Amino acid sequence: MADAPLLELRGITKRFPGVVANDHVDFELAKGEVHALLGENGAGKSTLMNILYGLYHPDEGEIRLNGKPLRIDSPRAAIDNGIGMVHQHFMLIPVMSVAENIVLGVEPHSGPFLDLDTAQARVRELSERFGLAVRPEARIDSISVGMQQRVEILKALYRGAEILILDEPTAVLTPQEAEELFAIVRSLQAEGKSIIFISHKLNEVLKIADRITTLRFGKEVATVPREGATQEGLARMMVGREVVLRVEKPPAQPGEPLLVAEDLIVVDDRGLEACRGISLEVRAGEIVGIAGVDGNGQTELIDALTGLRHPASGRIVVGGRDVTDATAREVLDNGMGHIPEDRQLRGLVLDFSLAENLALHDFRKPPDSRFGWLFPRRLVQRARRLLAEFDVRGGGPETPAASLSGGNQQKVVVAREVSRDPRVLLAAQPTRGLDVGAIEFVHRRLVTERDEGRAIVLVSFELEEILSLSDRILVLYEGRIVGEYQPDVSEEELGFAMTGGLENEAA
């Protein structure tokens, strides 16, 4: 990679009120290279890329393309210069077709009329050339997340992108879809495209990148080639201290069963059976991991166990009491703690203060309230204690939850659930979208809670997380538990079970 770089960012500085998001960052990209941009949430990766894509304007610094200085003041200018971006949150219109989304803004037309046939033909041609399987006429809201991402990539290619920015592309993908994405990235590379791959996941960066640039607190830490880079080394650069990537935990001491589910059948929103006879038992002092690809009944199982959705049949017992038909509040009061899948949708009321969010369960009881009167000062006092104990940064008891980073929001949720001293703790995707430091915190806390004698259910799509935390692993496939494993099982074996391999074998 000694050639003159295709793209150079020199001394880019971007200030927002109260924070320097990028502080004299240098970055370069060679032709045909996959260059990863690594950093924790809030390290300035997305800011840097939004500057490159013309969504932000840098306060200082310059961008050079093929050695020539370039001004990019709008996405249009970026597109015109062959820079395409796949945003973390897809920029697709759900009610329109794949082809319409791809050609939007540069539509083929005959006279004044939109030429959709040509659009579809071109999309098909492009998708075949780069091995990106899509159906041009399908509506976006009817296709999988993985295919939506391919549409986003095609959108950039359709506009003649030579440089592709992929912003946290695997955050929304299942492990299988992520593998497919890596294959696509390699084929794009083979076609001579240059790719900037933004991520905070160490393993995938090591898998896909030629070079790795790490950002921390808006500053560039280092650029290293993949050869010789290790997860530990990268993590240290990213976080600025030693990080324990492997979870250290003593062997489990399982006690009495605290959560028992028998033959649960749960129906989803469309009226279909999402859980088709699930039985499980979780004992005090153990972590049971539930592995599976998204959409195999996890959401419905979680809803049923927490009283948010009543099972069509079956039985749920928490701490010896039957809560099959109990309301969500009764389930919680009976010793269930729930760290929900989507902290912003279900975990927190984003417009409420942290003190109010921490009191969401207990506001009706003394000491929070008495005779229907709420005592806001007591909420604040408790919040202050919990925020300190759980090391929540970026705000005090009066700060609205929305203004915290994802990791700190999750700490607030964990603090609320754990502080109620639950017997069963159900953690659904507890580290989704978190950076290394926050993941470490959540993982350690889960192990601590296990050792306190709680029964912990961990639902996750991240195999690594399941393998490193669980004492027992159950695999969920199409609404059934298809296998139970010890944590020393190989990823391949688990992956095989998760994709229905066992079922097919049996059939």
Added chain:
Amino acid sequence: MSTQSRTALLGNGVRRLTEPRTIAILGIACGILAFWLALPPWTVRSVGGPLAAGFVALACGIAVVPRGERKLGWWAIALGVAGTLGAIWLQTKEAETLDSILTAGVLASTLRFATPLAFAAMGGIFSERSGIVNIGLEGMMLMGAFFGVWGAVWSGTWVVGLLMAMLFGGLLALIHAFFSIHLRADQIVSGFAVNFLALGVTGFLYSSIYPGGIETEVSRVPNVQLDFLYDIPLVGDLLGGVFGWIMFAVVILSYVILFKTPIGLRIRSVGEHPKAADTVGISVYGVRYGAVVTSGVLAALGGAFLSIGFVGTFTENMTSGRGYIALAAVIFGKWLPGWAFAATLLFGFGFALAIPLQREAGISENLISTLPYVLTLVALVGLIGRSIPPAAVGRPYVKG
């Protein structure tokens, strides 16, 4: 075509006929028929026919409700019962009375009442499809009504009247656009403000320019005399003036522009997901300004129809809520030009029916004149159920 695929096709057709949905629609049609049989031109004066049709409707409904077609099935049942009861009630009415209520004139005036609504509704579709709620249609119509007359009186020709109407309707829309796009004001509040502004401005100008009312003869938009068409009964009545032709053209053009051109794709993309449009280089603000101003121009044409197209004069607040009805038609029509036009026809029918009903049936004028509005409510609550608006409608877009 091979025999096999032909049988498959045939089988497909038969399957479609026996689908619950088809049966439910058949039931609904029978329910309407039950009532219609008692009306001119048939005026069946026995209970048998309507009863039979009503019974079929009921049967269809009962057959499909358990098979999953709940909503349409219940409609078939309800219409079967209501249609039959209505027909029995109509037996007591004189055939002549019914004849004089339901004349060809009703059809013609349905179209006449629907025309201003249709213009405003098409305007509303453009605005809402781009993501801006336009309650201000009412005010924009009113501007069109007043400045249409003003331009026509001042210049002596209706052409200038129309141009003035479009100009000032567009200007009012520009105000609404500025408030709701650049200043990110609440679009409902901004729309209402614009309505009150129009009411005040037109009222003030009217009383100060024409203190004694409009005395001169106002140049009106002429009827186009196409003799060969006028010889056909009904059609001549239906296709009255230049305005009627413009209206049909506008409805068709609205559909073509929105769904068959790149511009339409961009308008819709801005209304669904402005950020996505922005990231591919589409100017969200530009598209929204264009769409809102277009809606003002169209609504003003509807208003001008009221003044220089129809009565040839202006009265204060002469739109009297038609802008809101047009907006209801937009929603009723699921933001699609064709369906919205059909909705305006329904509301126009309500207006048109009110006149002879009042004259013949002797029902209180106040009560009868609520008919179109009741239709609006029933349509909004009952028939359409949930219609899905453009995802970003009503939400200001903040760049970056």
